[in-house]
Amino acid sequence: MALPAVGKAAPAFTLQNQDGDKVSLKDFKGEKSVLVYFYPKAMTPGCTTQACGLRDNKAKNTRQELVVLGISPDPVPRLKKFQEKEKLNFDLLSDEDHKIAEKYGVWGLKKFMGREYMGINRMSFLIGKDGKIKHVMEKVNTRTHHDDVLELVKALDK
Numbered sequence: 001m002a003l004p005a006v007g008k009a010a011p012a013f014t015l016q017n018q019d020g021d022k023v024s025l026k027d028f029k030g031e032k033s034v035l036v037y038f039y040p041k042a043m044t045p046g047c048t049t050q051a052c053g054l055r056d057n058k059a060k061n062t063r064q065e066l067v068v069l070g071i072s073p074d075p076v077p078r079l080k081k082f083q084e085k086e087k088l089n090f091d092l093l094s095d096e097d098h099k100i101a102e103k104y105g106v107w108g109l110k111k112f113m114g115r116e117y118m119g120i121n122r123m124s125f126l127i128g129k130d131g132k133i134k135h136v137m138e139k140v141n142t143r144t145h146h147d148d149v150l151e152l153v154k155a156l157d158k
Helices: 046-054 057-061 076-086 097-102 145-157
Strands: 014-017 020-026 033-038 068-074 091-094 105-114 116-118 121-125 133-137
Touching: 014 076, 020 033, 033 046, 033 145, 046 057, 046 068, 046 076, 046 145, 057 068, 057 145, 076 091, 121 145
Parallel strands: 033 068, 068 091
Antiparallel strands: 014 020, 014 091, 033 121, 105 116, 121 133
């Protein structure tokens, strides 16, 4: 499945967050830019590193008028546990049937320790206040993702 193109409207979604509340991409249109980041599984080493970096950059993200939304195929109770354990300060959204991951082209074949399976390919999408995709981060380094996002937002605002 192809990735949504830069300059096009981001695929719409409404998903449940860690508290069971519905969060829609359209909630932020005209108000804030949104970082939608897809990650494979809550409470795993890489995903925790990535989420904690974004957590620690909350003040900088707020100054940039950037909302962070993490999406994974985890069920709501697991997201709540992840949020509480790591004191995450942004919404984690449950995409158990991976329909949104498919819309964004991040659901696909993965290989790990000689095994092949379907899952989330870690990617991030920067969506402007106009609801259009500004940038697609196809290669994400979990340790530097938070800084990479801020640099990108600053560069795109110029």
